[in-house]
Amino acid sequence: MSAPVIWILTPFIAGFLILFFLHEHTSPLVAGGVATILAFIALIFPIDTALLLGTISIKISSSVQFFGRSFALNTADGPLLAIIYGLAALWFFGTQASGTANRFVSLGLMIVALLTASIAVEPFLFAALLLDMAAMLVIPLLVPPYQKPGRGIIRFLTYQTLAMPFILFSGWMLAGVEASPGDIGNTAQAGAMLGLGFAFLLAVFPLYSWIPMLTEEASPYATGFLLWALPTFTVIFALGFLDRYTWLHSSPQLSNAIQFAGVFMVASGGLFASQQKHIGRIMGYASIAESGLLVLAMGLKSSEIVNITFLLLIPRGLELAVWALALSIIKRKAYSLRFSEIQGLARKYPVAVAALILAHLSMAGFPLLAGFPPRVALWQELAGQSLTISFWVFLGLIGLLIAAFRTLAVFVMAEENKAWELNESWVQTTMLGLGTIGLLILGVFPQVLQPFLINLPALFDHLGQ
Amino acid sequence: MATNIVSWIAVGLILVTSTAMLINRDWRVSLGALAVQYAAAFWLVTRHLPFVMGSAKLITGWMVVAALGMTRLGLPTAEEEKEDTFLLRGQWFRVILICIVALVVAGSTPRIEAGIPGLGLQVIAGSLILIGAGIVHLGVTSDTLRVILSLLTVLTGFEILYAAVESSILVAGLLAVTNLGLGIVGSYLLIAGSSPLEIEEEA
Numbered sequence: 001m002s003a004p005v006i007w008i009l010t011p012f013i014a015g016f017l018i019l020f021f022l023h024e025h026t027s028p029l030v031a032g033g034v035a036t037i038l039a040f041i042a043l044i045f046p047i048d049t050a051l052l053l054g055t056i057s058i059k060i061s062s063s064v065q066f067f068g069r070s071f072a073l074n075t076a077d078g079p080l081l082a083i084i085y086g087l088a089a090l091w092f093f094g095t096q097a098s099g100t101a102n103r104f105v106s107l108g109l110m111i112v113a114l115l116t117a118s119i120a121v122e123p124f125l126f127a128a129l130l131l132d133m134a135a136m137l138v139i140p141l142l143v144p145p146y147q148k149p150g151r152g153i154i155r156f157l158t159y160q161t162l163a164m165p166f167i168l169f170s171g172w173m174l175a176g177v178e179a180s181p182g183d184i185g186n187t188a189q190a191g192a193m194l195g196l197g198f199a200f201l202l203a204v205f206p207l208y209s210w211i212p213m214l215t216e217e218a219s220p221y222a223t224g225f226l227l228w229a230l231p232t233f234t235v236i237f238a239l240g241f242l243d244r245y246t247w248l249h250s251s252p253q254l255s256n257a258i259q260f261a262g263v264f265m266v267a268s269g270g271l272f273a274s275q276q277k278h279i280g281r282i283m284g285y286a287s288i289a290e291s292g293l294l295v296l297a298m299g300l301k302s303s304e305i306v307n308i309t310f311l312l313l314i315p316r317g318l319e320l321a322v323w324a325l326a327l328s329i330i331k332r333k334a335y336s337l338r339f340s341e342i343q344g345l346a347r348k349y350p351v352a353v354a355a356l357i358l359a360h361l362s363m364a365g366f367p368l369l370a371g372f373p374p375r376v377a378l379w380q381e382l383a384g385q386s387l388t389i390s391f392w393v394f395l396g397l398i399g400l401l402i403a404a405f406r407t408l409a410v411f412v413m414a415e416e417n418k419a420w421e422l423n424e425s426w427v428q429t430t431m432l433g434l435g436t437i438g439l440l441i442l443g444v445f446p447q448v449l450q451p452f453l454i455n456l457p458a459l460f461d462h463l464g465q
Numbered sequence: 466m467a468t469n470i471v472s473w474i475a476v477g478l479i480l481v482t483s484t485a486m487l488i489n490r491d492w493r494v495s496l497g498a499l500a501v502q503y504a505a506a507f508w509l510v511t512r513h514l515p516f517v518m519g520s521a522k523l524i525t526g527w528m529v530v531a532a533l534g535m536t537r538l539g540l541p542t543a544e545e546e547k548e549d550t551f552l553l554r555g556q557w558f559r560v561i562l563i564c565i566v567a568l569v570v571a572g573s574t575p576r577i578e579a580g581i582p583g584l585g586l587q588v589i590a591g592s593l594i595l596i597g598a599g600i601v602h603l604g605v606t607s608d609t610l611r612v613i614l615s616l617l618t619v620l621t622g623f624e625i626l627y628a629a630v631e632s633s634i635l636v637a638g639l640l641a642v643t644n645l646g647l648g649i650v651g652s653y654l655l656i657a658g659s660s661p662l663e664i665e666e667e668a
Contacts, residue, residue, distance in 0.1 A: 067635040129639040136646040140653060148658030154612050157650065158603060161616045164643070165596075165623035172630050 002061040003047045003073035007038060007081055008117045015109030024102040028095040031105035035089035035112070042081035047073055063122075071120040076458035081116070083310075083452055084232070087317035088112045090435075091225050094321060097428040098221040098328035104141055108225060111137050115233040124240045125171035128164045131201065131234060135160035138230075141222040142214065152213025159200045159207055160230075166197030174245050191254055194241065201234045202295065205264040208288050212272075215284035220331055223280075224324025227287040228317050235294050235309060242298065242305075243460040249305075258299030259389060265292025267392045270399025274406070277339040279330070279356070282403050283323055286363045289396050290316055293378060296393065302381050306457045311377055314449055315370035315442050319359045322435035326356035329428055339406075344414030351424045353411045355432040357404060362439050364400035370442035472512065472587035475505040479591045480567060483598035486614055487605075488559045492537050495614055500530045502595070506621045509591045513629040518637050522624060525641040529617060529648030536652035537610060540659060559605060566597035584629045595622025613651030620644060 014034045018027045045051060048062040063072035073081065092105045114134040118127035139157065143149045170193035177187050199207050215223050242249045249255070269289030276282045290312070297309045327337065329352040334341035346353040362369035365376075375397070382390045424432070441448060457463070482498035482505070489495055503526030511519035570593040577589050599619030606612060624640055 067633075067638055069633060069635040126633075126636060126639065129636070129643060132643055133639070133646055136643075136650045139650045143654065143657045145657055149609060149654045151607065153654070154607065154609060158612060158616060161643075161647065162619065165620070165627070168627060168631075168636075169623070172627075 002064045003077070004064045004071040004117070004120050006041060006060065007073060007085070008071065008113050008120060010113075011035070011038060011085075011109045011116075012113035015106045015113065018109065019103060019106035022102075022106075025096070027102050027105050028092055031095075031109050032089045032092035034109065035085045035092055039082045039085035039089060042078050042085060045078075047075050047078055049075060069126070070122050071117060072122055073116075073120050076455060077119070079452045079455050080119070080236075080459060083314060083317075084112065084116065087228070087314075087321070090318070090321050091228070094325045094431045094435075095221070097425070097431040098325050099332065100219060100221045100328065104222060104225070107137055107141055111229060115229060118233055119236055119240075123171075124237070124244065125168060127233075127237045127240070128167040128171075128197070128201075131230070131237065132160055132164040134233075135230060138222075138226050142218040142226065144219075150213060150217035152210045152217050155210035156214060159203070159210060163197050163200035166193050166200065170194035170197055174248075177247075178245070191248070191251075194248075195254075195257065198234070198238055199261070202231060202238070202291055203288065204261045204295065205268055205292075208265070208269075208291075211288055212276075212281040212284035215280040216278060216337075220280055220283065220327035220337075221324045224283070224320045224327070227284075228320045231287075231291050231294065232313055232317070235298065235313065238298055239306065239309065239460060239463060243463045246462050249463065255299050255301055259296055259386070262292045262294075262296030262299055263389050263392045263396075265289060265295060266396035267292075267399075268396075270396030270403075272399075274399040274402040276403065278337055279339075279342060279407055280327060280337045282360070282407060283320075283327060286323075286360065286400055286403070287320065289400055290319075290363055292396065293375070293393070296382065296389070297378055300378075300381050301385060304377070304381055306460060306463050307453055308374065308377050308381065310453055310456050311374040311446075311449065314452070315362065315374060315439070318370055318435060318438050318442065319362050322355050322432065322439065323359035323363075325428075325431060325435065326352040326359065329424060329432075330356070333423075339410045343410055344412070344418065346408075346411040347414045347418050347420050348423050350420060350422065351429050351432050355436050357408050357411070358436050358439055360400070360404040360407065362443065364404055365397045366401070366404075368440065368443045370439045372443050373446035468512075469587065471508060472585070472591075475508040476587050476591045476594065478502070478505040479594050480563075483566075483594060483618065484560070484563045486618065487563055487598060487602050488556050492610060493534075495611070496530050496534045496537070499614060499617065500527060502618065502621060503527060503530070505591065506595070506625055509588050509625045510628045512585055512588055514632055514637070518628075518632075518634070521637060521641055522644075525644050526617075526621070529644055532645075532648045532652050533610065533613065533655075536655045540655060555605070559601075562601045562605070563598060566594065566601055570594050570597060584626070588625055588629055592622045592626040595619065595625070597622075609654045610651065613647060613654075616647055617644065620647070 011034060018031055022030060045060055047060050050057050050059040062074050063070045092108060095104050111134045114130050118130035121127055121130060143153055170190050173190035173193060177190050203211055266289045269285045269292055273282050273285035294309060294312055297305060297312055330342060330345060330349055331337055358369065362371040365371050379390060382393065479502060482502040485498040486495045503523055507519050507523040510522055570590055574586055574590045574593065578584060578586050595618050599615045599622060602615035603612060
């Protein structure tokens, strides 16, 4: 059997079957189970290496041909696949607790399969098409059949669709630049096209207006999943570009442009988050700031670029899952998620509120939480390059911290004699508890990620070597 | 020579249909214009791709038009009236916008042909008109159907140009799926909210 069949075709078909044949109560368990099994296979069985189990020899071949092009997942992709499907399993298991519709897990599995295909397709440039297809598959998750689509959805669809032509065409232009590297005009045009494409995909300042709109108008859990899945694979795709065209990474102008884009995202995301009175929008701005950190990491002039980027990516999945789950639980009680409606809810939903605040603090880089170690690592590298950038990043994170304290203040603003209640179900309490423990473990013992991170630089030929 | 003349006719058709989609209030006319636009784009695509691959793009495009048309036909009349009122405004502004697009395309086409020889003036002009008209349309509307039509227009323009530089079957297939996906997503977004909440709860 080949790796693309296992990690692309199988989850896609599984998602399809779950959509049509499984009951709402069993589908999260089945989808979560499928994702967990795929994560374990990626962890245990190395791709393209023969394993002898008793008398049976097992070998997962790395590639498969499709319409004259190949989809390949190599040995180095194993830890990445384990991380991706492990985090996806977390999202799927949490579906029941969040009360999200059945199709979340089925479409979610298909989306993860398509996104995995985007890291497997060769030439890697075609990933832009698969990312666009995945973005389209997200739409039914965000807009239930009984709800009119809001402006955020339309804007999201528009930006994701516009990104694809820019990236595909820039790829073709970059090939021309490689042939004649001295042509400054061509280089600038290719760089501008590529920049625009990724600005649309990663929702770089000022193209991120759809994120807070979406967190306000759509289901928090589905939006959280989107904010985890798409940027994660877009970042891997972008790293592929930097690795394939080494002059992009070594160009000081482009590196500066990437860092400026990142700083704008972190600073504006943090500052806007501190001004919000809607906890859904706060999550949106926090994810923008987090994406800004990823962009900053990609612009580092250092060999640590891959390690720091992945160190940021893994806790992001956990933080967003916990945050989105807590928001979904709170949204059942306070539909609009505005400060005026969530006032004093800490006494009614203590577990959800605690998990939400911890996830928020983790994103703000609070010590002893999952977001702290990657931010320290990034800061250390940034401080060596530019103190101004470090200052603006600090300012953005302070903005997120202010937003966290404001949210906490509103949640605990209850009447003095009001009794404490536990309105979360045992499933919700368990999922939130596990997520929170995960945030603490990753914060206190970040070295647990080392076995996953150690082989990831091998994904790229030039970056991080 | 005859091929060149037909190609220029296709470019003219693209300009007319893009203008019709931008300024016309009736969704039927817009979808009809999109169908004609796909036929013109088909001709330009086959300048660089085999006939079969061009046909695949044409059929996909027409499938998208059919899907959107069937969906729109089933929507309540009130929606139609609302849209009509909205689009009455600024027709001359839209005409001026499309004139600007045409002027920019006329100016940039020979320069692009000089920079990337072999694409063909007609292919570049047709592609740029579609991309420009699509982006202009996106800028002046927030109506779901019109946004989808604009995105399809931009994608068609891009496909014409990209067909000249990339002839992979996989890319052609994925682009066809993207177009179909956009049509289906558009249909879904048009339907969303038109059925009452009770139906969802019963299901």
